[in-house]
Amino acid sequence: MAQLVALLQSDPALLRCQLHRLDTAVELGAAPGKVVGVGYYENGKVLLRKRPAGQHSYSLEALGQDVKSECFVAACHGVKGGVFREEDTEPYRFRSWVFAGTGRIVPVGERSKVIESLPPIMQRGLVGPSDAELAFLTTLGHIYAASRSPEHPDLEAEVAGQGLAKTLAQLDAQASASRQAMPQTCAVLSNGRMLAAVRRGKPLSYALLEGLVECPVCGVDRSANDRDPRVRPHRTLKAVVLASRPKIDGVQWVDVPDNHLITVSRNLAVRVTPL
Numbered sequence: 001m002a003q004l005v006a007l008l009q010s011d012p013a014l015l016r017c018q019l020h021r022l023d024t025a026v027e028l029g030a031a032p033g034k035v036v037g038v039g040y041y042e043n044g045k046v047l048l049r050k051r052p053a054g055q056h057s058y059s060l061e062a063l064g065q066d067v068k069s070e071c072f073v074a075a076c077h078g079v080k081g082g083v084f085r086e087e088d089t090e091p092y093r094f095r096s097w098v099f100a101g102t103g104r105i106v107p108v109g110e111r112s113k114v115i116e117s118l119p120p121i122m123q124r125g126l127v128g129p130s131d132a133e134l135a136f137l138t139t140l141g142h143i144y145a146a147s148r149s150p151e152h153p154d155l156e157a158e159v160a161g162q163g164l165a166k167t168l169a170q171l172d173a174q175a176s177a178s179r180q181a182m183p184q185t186c187a188v189l190s191n192g193r194m195l196a197a198v199r200r201g202k203p204l205s206y207a208l209l210e211g212l213v214e215c216p217v218c219g220v221d222r223s224a225n226d227r228d229p230r231v232r233p234h235r236t237l238k239a240v241v242l243a244s245r246p247k248i249d250g251v252q253w254v255d256v257p258d259n260h261l262i263t264v265s266r267n268l269a270v271r272v273t274p275l
Contacts, residue, residue, distance in 0.1 A: 002075060002076065002077035002078075002090070002101075002102040002103070002244075003027065003028050003029045003075070003076050003077070003102065003243075003244045003245050004073070004074065004075045004076075004090075004091075004100045004101070004102060004186070004188060004242075004243070004244050005022070005026050005028055005060065005072075005073070005074045005075075005241065005242070005243050005244075006071075006072070006073045006074075006100070006188040006190065006195055006197065006241070006242040006243075007019075007022070007071065007072045007073075007239055007240070007241045007242075008070060008071050008190070008194065008195050008239065008240050008241075008264050008268065009070055009071075009209075009237065009238065009239035009240075009268075010070070010236070010237060010238045010239065010268065011070075011233055011236075011237050012068045012069050012070045013068050013233070014212075014233060014234065014237050015040075015064055015067055015068055015069055015070075015072060016061060016064055016065055016066075016067070016217055017212055017215045017217045017218060017234065017237070018209070018212075018237070018239055019059075019060040019061045019063070019064045019072070020060075020061045020215070020216065020217050021209070021212065021250075021251075022060050022241060022251070023059045023060050023061050024247065024249040024250070025207075025243075025246060025247055025249045025250060025251040026060070026241070026243040026245065026246055026247060027243075027245040027246075027247055028058075028060060028074055028076050028245075029076050029245070030053050030058040030059075030063070030076045031053055032053050033053065033078070033079065034052075034053045034076050034077060034078055034079065035050065035051070035052050035053065035076070035077060035078075035079055035084055035088075035089045036050070036051060036052075036053055036058055036063065036074070036075070036076045036089075037049065037050035037051075037074070037075050037076075037089045037090050037091055037100075038050075038063050038064065038067075038072065038073065038074045038075075038091070039072075039073040039074075039091040039093060039098035039100075039190075040064070040067050040069035040071060040072050040073070041069045041070065041071050041192035042067075042068070042069060044096070044153070044192070045096075046093040046095075046096060046097070046098050046192070048091065048093055048098075049063070050086045050089040051084075052079065052084040053076070060074060061217075069192075070192065070193070071098075071190050071192045071193070071195070073091050073098050073100055073188060073190060074091075074100075075089075075090035075091050075100035077089075077090065077102070080130075085128070087127045087128030087130070088128050088129065088130055090130070090132055092127075092130070092132065092133045092136050094122075094125050094136065094137060094140055095151060096151050096153070096191045096192065097136075097140060097189065097190070097191050098189070098190050098191075098192075099132070099133075099135075099136035099139070099187065099188070099189050099190075100132070100187065100188055101132040101135060101136070101185050101186065101187030101188070102185060102186050102187070102202050102244055103183070103184045103185035103186065103200075103201065103202045104131070104183060104184055104185070105131050105132060105134075105135040105171065105183050105185045105187070106131040106134055106135060106171060106183070110171075110174045110175070110178060110180075111131070111134065113174060114134055114138060114170075114171070114174070115134065117138070117141075117170070118137055118138060118141050119141050119144065119145075121144075122137040122138070122140060122141050122144075123137075125137055132187070135167055135171070135185075135187065136189070138167045138170065138171075139160075139163040139164050139166075139167040139189060140163065142162070142163040142166040142167060143155075143159060143160060143163035146159060146162065146163065147159055151191075153191065153192070153193050154193065154266065155191060155194070156194075156265070157194035157195065157196050157263035157264060157265045157266075157271075158196075158263055158271070160189050160190075160191070160194065160196035160263070161196040161198075161261045161262075161263045161273070163189070163196075164187065164189060164196055164197070164198045164261060165198065165261060165275050168183060168185075168198060168200060168275060169275075171183045182200070182201075183200060183201075184200055184201030184202055185198070185200055185201070185202055186198065186199045186200070186202040186203065186204040186244055186256075188242055193266045194263065194264055194265055194266055195240070195242065195262075195263065195264040196261065196262070196263045196264075197242055197256070197261070197262050197263075198260075198261050198262075198275070199256045199257070199258055199259070199260055199261075199262070200258065200259055200275070201258065202244065203244055203245065203255075204242060204243075204244055204255075204256045204262075205242070205243055205244075205246045205253040205254060205255050205256060206240060206241065206242050206243075206253070206254055206256060206262060206264075206270065207240070207241050207243075207246070207251045207252060207253050207254065208238075208239075208240055208252075208268075208270070209237075209238065209239040209240070209241060209251070210237075210238050211234070211235050211236065211237060211238075212234040212235070212237050213234075213235070215230075215234050218230050218234070220234050238268055239268070240264045240268050240270055242256075242262070242264075256272060257272070257274075259274060259275045260272055260273065260274050260275060261273050261274075261275060
């Protein structure tokens with residue numbers, strides 16, 4: 001099963017510190033025989049790194065070791081067809097957007113119909129055979145139709161959330177028409193300044209993270225003097241993290257109810273609503 005982790009935080013310079021804290025609190029499953037990918041933002045642009053896990057088990061900290069970003073999305077899943085291909089590896093990007101999802105999203109045999117429903121610009125953006133990428137572009141099609149400024153960095157998280165909800169409703173209708181089971185997925189979408197995610201039949205949790213009293217990465221411990229310039233940024237650091245496989249290890253997780261959306265705004269306000 002694919003696993004994903006998404007993080008939105010207040011200080012891009014302390015991303016590695018945050019990922020170090022999360023290494024024992026989430027299970028990404030980046031082990032041999034799988035592929036792993038990360039998406040993050042630098043200077044307003046989406047950057048991706050994708051690789052086979054090979055003989056290594058990558059930690060979150062290792063995946064983001066030299067990255068400075070407010071937003072970080074990581075995904076790990078099995079190798080399709082036994083061969084690593086970047087176009088088949090999540091997360092996916094389109095312009096300022098990044099997306100990762102787990103489970104079966106597009107009903108079997110309905111792919112061509114979903115592609116036909118896409119605006120031409122989204123059809124041209126489809127690179128590989130992944131259903132997750134197709135669901136991503138379908139969601140962006142709904143967002144572009146609903147907003148005059150879909151690429152604006154301050155687009156409200158609720159608009160992205162409704163795009164996910166409309167995609168799921170569209171795929172539900174196609175599954176029902178072909179007498180198939182409804183899509184079962186958890187998926188996350190971001191433009192670097194907010195997060196929107198959906199849960200349907202697959203696990204998804206979130207946690208609110210406030211302050212780092214200790215940081216082995218930077219050598220900050222509980223006894224550090226407030227005059228130390230490293231202390232205040234760590235003490236005031238805030239974040240919201242989403243994970244498909246959390247672990248109870250110093251982080252208080254909240255389960256996202258099934259058939260619900262969760263959105264995280266630029267100021268890290270969390271909202272959970274039913275589909």
